[in-house]
Amino acid sequence: MIDGSTRPQPARLPWWLALPASAAGGLLFDLANPGAALWPLVFPAVALILASWWQQRAGVAALAGLVAGATFWLTHLQWLTLYLGPVPWLGLGVVMTAWFVLQGLATGAATRAISRLWLRRRTASGAQRTVRLGLVVVQAVAAAGIWVLREGIQGSWPYGGFPWGRVAHVFADSPFGALVSWVGFAGLSGVMAFAVALCVGACFGARRGALLVGGVVVALGVLALVPPAALEQTGSLRVAAVQGNSKSGIFDDRESGDVYADHVRGTEELLDELEATGDRVDVILWPENSxxxxxxxxxxxxxxxALLSRRADAPIIVGSVLANEDGTYTNSSVVWGPEGQAESDAGTRYDKRFPVPFAEYMPNRSFFRALAPDLVDLVQLEYEAGEFAPVHGFDALGREVVAGVAICFDIIFDDQAEQMVGNGAEVIFAPTNNADFGRTDESVQQLQIARLRAIETGRALVNISTVGTSRIIGPDGQDIDGLEPFTRGAMTATVPLVAGETPALAYGALVSAMWMAAGLAGIGIAVYVRVRRM
Structure with a gap:
């Protein structure tokens, strides 16, 4: 399976094995995510992808990256084709695949260069075991660092990035999900990629490779027992969230006011039920654009x-598109009380900080309109990125409660979590509108990220959609309540309020930087070996 020669040189898969391995890895990576949600498949998925790159020549590594990226992303993002057809799907898929190509090139070059340096410096045969073990560890650190580096750059550039499809996301419903509260999203991706990379390296010639693989399995078993980081609970909040089951997609046949009316009716039904049972809530949450x-x-x-708020004796947090004086718009969330928009020290308006390019605004409109005028003309509004802190303050429990707010894809950005908690969030509200994606996997993929975000921050999270998938999630990532998709109804639950930072929020940026630095170091070694022609 692995080619080599008597002359010391890195072992690698031949191209005719590397390409099928990369394709299988990309497909398994998608199956590890929702909808199939077979999370254990992430281990063979990452292993096959890394094996196709390991110590690989540049041409084969790039081609394997292309195959792995295309098989994963074009499958994983298929929900984009539901209403918009193949052009946006192919466009985003090509960009995301390009990152995989670069990652393949970097991983192949780094592992190959590290191997050459080690092989040139080996001396006595008695030191061979130590050298081989050290070689695999260094290669694995570099490979995992490059993986985290690619995820980080992909999540920030171009046009603000798209941090979707990360290794960490797969573990939302697994025993390893708790680790995200200790090391953050990038840290979890790095740890799991490193564990798999050790096993891959062991298969490429490490002495006593079976023992190394066994050690990795034992270590993963221990990590699966780690509980989420616990924070101080300062109280509890009775929260309700209304799913209107609205025709709220771009191409849905509806009249102006229909989406709003659906959520009014849903709230009235909620209040009827609360009054009939003698129950009450402290706050009511509506979805994005409701x-x-x-x-x-x-x-x-x-x-x-306001009348609904007065009847409920609780504020209602409402999603609405608001116009700016310069003709732009914001995708906003506002706190509404019995007298109208409420006031608080923390703030009662939040504008989405990460509007979606090519959906909520059109970057380089004239350029892209020349390529696909019909699609570009569908984006008629230009949403501006918000500048308010991503929190709401509202009266409840005899004081001002502070909730973090993440509108739709805001939830996938690590910086949003840091900003919410940094501004005092005790609970997280995540209103969204998934109607454009119908019954595809998009809403459950987004929900798995929201679930990890709850664990990472140590806070309960309310993910409420116009159509689903809607859940109230505890700080441990477990569902407290939920609604069936495409039904009108309301979730009601008592959730904890907490204070403080998890280790992930306190040190996660440092962990991420360390992994990225390891990836850059691996690339630096590859450049050094190339320049020195070693």
């Missing part, structure tokens, strides 16, 4: 929501 356009400038709707 009040449609201009709630703050619509006296009739504003009055109607």
């Amino acid at each position: 009040a449609e356009f201009g709630l703050t400038d619509n006296p009739l709707r504003g009055r109607e929501v």
